[in-house]
Amino acid sequence: MKTENLKDRAILFEQKIARDEKIEPKDWMPEKYRKTHIRQISQHAHSEIVGMLPEGNWITRAPSMRRKVALLAKVQDEAGHGLYLYSACETLGVTREELYAQLHEGTAKYSSIFNYPTLTWADIGAIGWLVDGAAIINQVPLCTTSYGPYARAMVRVCKEESFHQRQGYEIMTILANGTKVQKEMAQDALNRWWWPSLMMFGPTDAESVHTAQSMQWKLKRKTNDALRQQFVDQTVPQADILDLQIPDPALKWNPERKQYDFGPIDWEEFWQVVKGHGPCNQERITARVKAWEEGEWVRDAAVAYADKQSDATLQKAI
Numbered sequence: 071m072k073t074e075n076l077k078d079r080a081i082l083f084e085q086k087i088a089r090d091e092k093i094e095p096k097d098w099m100p101e102k103y104r105k106t107h108i109r110q111i112s113q114h115a116h117s118e119i120v121g122m123l124p125e126g127n128w129i130t131r132a133p134s135m136r137r138k139v140a141l142l143a144k145v146q147d148e149a150g151h152g153l154y155l156y157s158a159c160e161t162l163g164v165t166r167e168e169l170y171a172q173l174h175e176g177t178a179k180y181s182s183i184f185n186y187p188t189l190t191w192a193d194i195g196a197i198g199w200l201v202d203g204a205a206i207i208n209q210v211p212l213c214t215t216s217y218g219p220y221a222r223a224m225v226r227v228c229k230e231e232s233f234h235q236r237q238g239y240e241i242m243t244i245l246a247n248g249t250k251v252q253k254e255m256a257q258d259a260l261n262r263w264w265w266p267s268l269m270m271f272g273p274t275d276a277e278s279v280h281t282a283q284s285m286q287w288k289l290k291r292k293t294n295d296a297l298r299q300q301f302v303d304q305t306v307p308q309a310d311i312l313d314l315q316i317p318d319p320a321l322k323w324n325p326e327r328k329q330y331d332f333g334p335i336d337w338e339e340f341w342q343v344v345k346g347h348g349p350c351n352q353e354r355i356t357a358r359v360k361a362w363e364e365g366e367w368v369r370d371a372a373v374a375y376a377d378k379q380s381d382a383t384l385q386k387a388i
Contacts, residue, residue: 079098080100082098083097083098083099083100083103087216087287087288090214090216090288092216092217092218092221093216093217093218094218094219095161095162095218095219102283103287104162104163106280106283106284106287106289107159107162107217107220107289108159108162108164110284110289111155111158111159111162111217111220112155112156112159112164112169112172112173112178113178113179113180113181114155115151115152115155115156115159115169116152116169116173116178116179116180117180117181117184118148118149118151118152118155119148119149119152119173119180119358120173120180120181120184120354120358121148121180121181121183121184121201122145122148122149123184123354123357123358124184124186124187124188124193124197124350125141125144125145125148125188125194125197126145127188128141128188128191128193128194129141129142129145131191132191132194133191137241140237141194144198144233144234144237147230147233147234150230151227151230154223154226154227155220155223155227156169157219157223158217158219158220158222158223161219170362173355173358174355174358174359174362176346176355179344181270182266182269182270182340182343182344182348183201183204183266183267183269183270184350184354185343185348185349185350185351185354186262186263186266186348186349186350187349187350189262190255190258190259191241191255192241192242192245192252192255192256192258192259193259193262193263194238194241195238195239195240195241195242195245195256195259196238196242196256196259196260196262196263197238197263198234198235198236198237198238198239198241198242199235199238199239199241199242199305199308200238200260200263200264200267200305201238201263201267201270202231202234202235202238203235203238203239203267203301203304203305204267204268204270204271204301205231205270206228206231206232206235207297207300207301207304208270208271208297209224209227209228209231210228211290211291211292211297212224212228212290212291213225213228214288214291215288215289215290215291216287216288216289217289239308242256242259242260242312242314243312246312246313246314253314256312256314257314257315260309260314260315260316260317261317264316264317264318265317265335265336265339267301268298268301268302268332268335269335269337269339269340269343271294271295271297271298271301272294273294273337273340274294274295274337275293275294275295277337278293278294281293281294299329299330302321302329302330302332303329303330306321306330318332318333319333320332320333320334321333
């Protein structure tokens with residue numbers, strides 16, 4: 071492609087971004103934009119799939135049939151979210167098999183939050199309330215992200231995540247208003263999931279290597295720190311309603327900023343988990359690879375059936 075033609079396309083691309091028009095799969099886009107979106111969307115898809123594991127661990131141990139059915143539905147939703155996002159990612163010229171391989175080989179990342187264990191039933195409530203609550207804050211702006219397939223997928227994902235957050239908060243409400251032991255379970259879960267939930271938004275704006283470019287291309291609408299602050303301001307009053315204590319002695323309302331000040335995050339822990347040294351990193355990947363290998367016969371059967379149906383349709387046409 072001639073240099074002048076390439077420059078013209080780049081100018082038209084930037085103008086389209088400035089007008090808040092969607093970039094579609096057949097549109098010209100800079101290679102860095104394409105690769106950045108593959109990284110972001112695939113990381114999101116992997117997070118949905120790996121995120122099924124800590125909750126799936128409690129399906130057989132849910133305290134009632136109602137809770138079991140609700141948790142099953144939620145885990146099924148997460149699988150669906152992963153499929154929407156893998157499909158969106160494929161429109162950028164990468165195959166789903168490549169994406170799975172990157173996850174299984176450890177060359178692709180997923181949210182650090184899913185490398186923590188679910189020790190009690192209260193953790194399921196905390197995940198719904200805190201983790202899905204953080205996800206909603208992070209993902210709602212993605213409904214207006216500049217890449218069309220990703221933005222459209224996020225509309226449905228966010229609607230379903232809102233139900234998940236309510237489900238988790240309801241579990242915490244029941245526990246917080248239950249027996250002394252139940253309330254202690256709820257408080258313990260909050261203690262363990264609070265800081266990892268704050269880490270979900272990623273490193274500080276000063277340390278993030280992707281935020282500036284992502285903001286320029288409107289892949290992101292808010293910075294990591296702005297999203298984290300929004301989460302704290304939204305969640306602290308909810309904890310007050312539950313009569314649970316946020317595990318942060320530095321947490322206090324700032325009347326001048328009209329926002330909560332909160333204590334320092336242990337970024338060393340965050341980076342250790344990201345690098346594969348979290349409590350459940352190896353366990354999560356091992357479980358995913360095992361499921362992939364044991365499900366090979368199902369995939370082969372599905373492909374064989376589809377081929378057979380296609381042959382039958384072709385024969386009728388002849």
